[in-house]
Amino acid sequence: MNRKILQRMIWKDARTVRTLAIATPALIVGFFVLLELFAGVSRVGTERMGLAYAIWMLLPMLIACGAPAVLIGGEEESGSLAWLQTLPAGWKTIAASKLLVTSACLLLAWAVATICFLAYWSALSDYWINRIRQSSGLPEPFRIHCAGAVALSIAVMLSSFTTAYWFRSPITALVTLVPLVIASIWGVMYAAVVILPSAQFRGPPQRVIQQNIGTFTVLIVAGLFVLAGLSFFAAWRRLTWPDSRRAGRALGELSTGAFRPPQDVASSKLAGAIIFGRPRPLLALLWLHVRPIRWQLALLTMVAIAGALFTGSSSEEMLVVGHSICILPLFMIAALTFYGDSVRKRCVFLYDRGISPTRVWLTRVGPTLCVTAIVLASIVLAGVYRDAADADHEMAWSWDNRLTITVMVVFAGFALTQLVSQWSPRPTLAFFAGPVFVQLAAFVLAGLLMFYTRASAVLLLSSVILLLASWRLTPKWMAGEKGKDYVVPMIGFIIAALFLPYVVVLGARYATTPAPRVAWRQQMYSIDLPRVDPTADKIAILDPAYVRRLETLALKAAVDPEGRDDRIAKELSATDSIGRHLSFKEVMQIINVRSYYPLQLHQNYAQYNLAAYLEPHVYPAAPQFADAREKQFDAVRVLLKWSRLTREQAVDGSANFNVLMGVAEIADLIAARVIFAYVDQDGVTPQLKELIQLVPDRELVRESRRNSLIRSWRQYQSQTLGEQFAGEYSHKPTQWWLAVERTRADRYVDELCRFLLDRWLSDENLAFGGELAELQRLEREAYLVSGQAISKYFEDPELSDRVSIAVDADWWMDQVRRRAVD
Structure with missing residues (x-):
């Protein structure tokens, strides 16, 4: 093998493949830069690490499968491969030159890819590194994955040389490359299965390879030698048999000048083509x-x-x-x-x-x-x-x-x-x-x-x-x-x-995006709301009286009835707190005996659970049930007291919108259903009439909703509560290029607030049922979502769910008031 001829061949092949050799490392660097910029689009996580791993592993494969196709297939297309066979350079020199150039390009691509991958990995914080490791987002140990990826790229390169030499069409060579690589991998794995005992294959593949690293190394090296032998055999066949192939005839025709169709083609195919006309x-x-x-x-x-x-x-x-x-x-x-x-x-x-x-x-x-x-x-x-x-x-x-x-x-x-x-x-x-x-x-x-x-x-x-x-x-x-x-x-x-x-x-x-409602916003800021009197006695609204969802009460243990009469009396007489002596769970136990039994906890049964809780157990007016009826009426008095006090607190600003919906609205709904059930059974008795008089009047209901909603809107504008509105968190996108979505979210918060106020202030809440879909649309456009949890049972309800409870409460309260008037 002449060294000078080999050097010139290497120079020629390097110039032929230089576009691919330079572009691939540049693309690797560019992809990692884009991936870093991608942090503004997606959170750091296993997805981004998976992309980094894919870039590191797959882009060098462009050299492995592309360089042989360009060096051999490209020269076949241009006719220079046949010209090479006329030079005083043996087939070994030609094949060695192409293999050395491709190997150097592949080594450069792997070096750049590995440096970029490790730099990207080291730039992550320790917190995210631990998160990614726990979620199997990192190929570990990295040296085994790196060695395996390099071996795979060498196998792809040798297979690409084999198919490029064997098939004259570059397209056919590329199509047959994939089956050859798959067959090579399958051959190594089959040999491993034959050599190693079956007990070694119990467990994940990564652990199997680690435990038998020596055996797999020998098999992979042997497989690469087989592929190298195939590629050199294909090169010898292609470069030393020109006369027995169509390329040999084409080589002889190159010196004849312009293209001339063969005589047999001109006399048969061409004549047959024009027999039906031009x-x-x-x-x-x-x-x-x-x-x-x-x-x-x-x-x-x-x-x-x-x-x-x-x-x-x-x-x-x-x-x-x-x-x-x-x-x-x-x-x-x-x-x-x-x-x-x-x-x-x-x-x-x-x-x-x-x-x-x-x-x-x-x-x-x-x-x-x-x-x-x-x-x-x-x-x-x-x-x-x-x-x-x-x-x-x-x-x-x-x-x-x-x-x-x-x-x-x-x-x-x-x-x-x-x-x-x-x-x-x-x-x-x-x-x-x-x-x-x-x-x-x-x-x-x-x-x-x-x-x-x-x-x-x-x-x-x-x-x-x-x-x-x-x-x-x-x-x-x-x-x-x-x-x-x-x-x-x-x-x-x-x-x-x-x-x-x-x-x-x-x-x-x-x-x-909705147009800004400048006049409406000025009006919202100009509304004079009652202020909290710092000298007045405050009423503590405790967590036992607050309900996220009625269905969640099924998760709470039943309260022992011992001492219940005393707790009811203390709760009714308390003036400084709500829910200190009696919880909503115990109130539901008194009103509805079904609440003693465990309900279905799966979120698909939420409506069934809710229906079970909303159906009160109605006792007949018989002496043996007098004590149970009285306890139920006391529970209703507790609910109505909670509703009234919470609404009064919401009017002057001591209770926010979330508390109003989680205490007063649900309490009104349960109390109204119990009263209506007894009125439907017994009529308006003096005892029931007394309960109806405890129902909060419409003006208090309207003012509590209005004031709490306006305060929630103002707090959202000031961003003092982490951008919460009506008890829901704002998940506005934070990416710099999505400023239009942040503007839309703020505008739709205005639309949502205006939508609710218009109906609550005009007594249209009873007709709200047909407009819940519009409410949900505005809620989505404003990027308001409930608290995220593993199950809907642990989430805060959406605003539309809370409003639907308020709609139901108004409907049942209206029915109770009508029965009392009749």
Whole structure:
């Protein structure tokens, strides 16, 4: 092997692959920078660590599978591989040069990726490092994962060399690369299963590898030697058998000048083609495009459809497998769009003959777009079948539906990849540059689509822009112009496709933001509310009297009835506290005997539990039940006292809106239902009339709600309570680019407060039932959510739930007042 020839071969191969060799480390650094900026979109967690791990492991694979394809497939496309065989350089020199250059590029990519990964990891705080480790978000021990990833990349590189040498078509080589790598991994694992005893495979794979690290090292090294032998055999076969292949004949024809169809082709196929008349220009262009890629296109389509069929399975694992199988063929189908005409500058042939660029563009984009649509139709049909087979899944179309998002993402990915296919300096490079460009676009659009899950339709806008870009740039592409005049407009189109969705979505959100109610806000600040008298005796509203949800009372232990009469008397006579002697749980035990029994604790039974608590146990007017009836009436007196005192406290500001809803409204609802049940059974007796007179009057109810709500609104404006309104926390987004959402949240808090006040002050609460949906909408738009918990039983109820209780309480109180008047 001549050293000088080897050096020159290395120099030539390095220049050939330099674009990929420089771009991959730059992309690794860029992806990690974007991931750090991604902190403004998502919380630090296992998701971001998983992305960092994926970047570290997958991007060097671009070199492993891309460099051999560019070095061998690219030279095959340009004709220089056949030219190399005429030089005084043996096949070993040619193969060694390409292997050394690719290995150096792969080593550089791994070094940059590992440095960036470790720097990103060390920048995290100890708190988040512990959180990620506890959630298995870090591959540990890292050295084993690193060694395994490097070994896998070497296996991919050797497999890529094998397929690139064996198949003359770079596309076929890339398609067969994946099965060869899978077969290699399977072979190593099968050998491990045969060699190691079965007892060694009990436990997670990570522990199995750690316990048998020596055996796996030997097997992996042996597998790499086998792949290296295959690659050198394929190189020897390719570079020493030119005369027995079509390449040998093509090599002999290179010196004959212009292209001349073989005589047999001219006399048979050409004559058969024109026997039916001269073909139309559009069909001729279509045939010219499809014929060189027909077998690859058909193979990729079948593989993609097979993956789509896997997505119809009810298994989540098969769903992931199906989507994984579909991804690579779809990328390659899109990269085929301008591939055939870019090989050896065939597009210039069309340009020299004055063929319409629009016709060329239609006949290039049309076939691959139709094939992509067929694959997408298969995915959608499989998804519909999957949803129809799932009895628990409701079939409903929406913009945030998984199938809808899949369709939009695939179309946008196709549009970007076909543009990259047109721009790619080397035709084969498009198969690797396309996925990278799509991943970069995904990072840019991730913030928008993760927050606005129903905004996937904007990807159609991006797709149209990218398709328009390739159409506008087709004349330059046909002329062979890939310099500044082509690249600058292309970058402009891509930037527009990536950032116009932000402009459209955020602009639409801003346009639909309610106008500021300046006059109404001034009026809210000008309302003179009663102030708390610091010299007055304060009434302590204790936690036993407060109820988050009636259903949660099922979790509390029953109170021993011993000494109950004394506790009731003390609670009724107390003037400085609410709930000191008697709890809401014990009141419910007196009113409803069902509260003695444990109810269903699952949140799906919440309505059943609530109905059980709201149905009072009505005793007949018989002497043997006189004591039980009297205790129930005493419990009602306690509830009405709590309601009245709490409302009085809410009027002057001693009790907030949350306490008002959690004590007074629920107490009124329970008391009204008990009174109504006894009035319905016995009529308005003197004893019941006395209870009805204890019911808070409407003016007190209205003032307590009004004043507490206005105070809650003012406190929200001052941000003194962590941005709470009406007992609910504000979860406004904090990302800097979502300022419009923070403005919307504040405006909708105003709308929500105005909505409630308008109805409460105009006595429209009884008709509130039909407007709860509007209330819930305003609540969502204002980003008001209840306290988060592991179960709904432990959450604070939503504002709409509290208002619905107030609506029910008003309805039952109105019924009681009407019966008393009648």
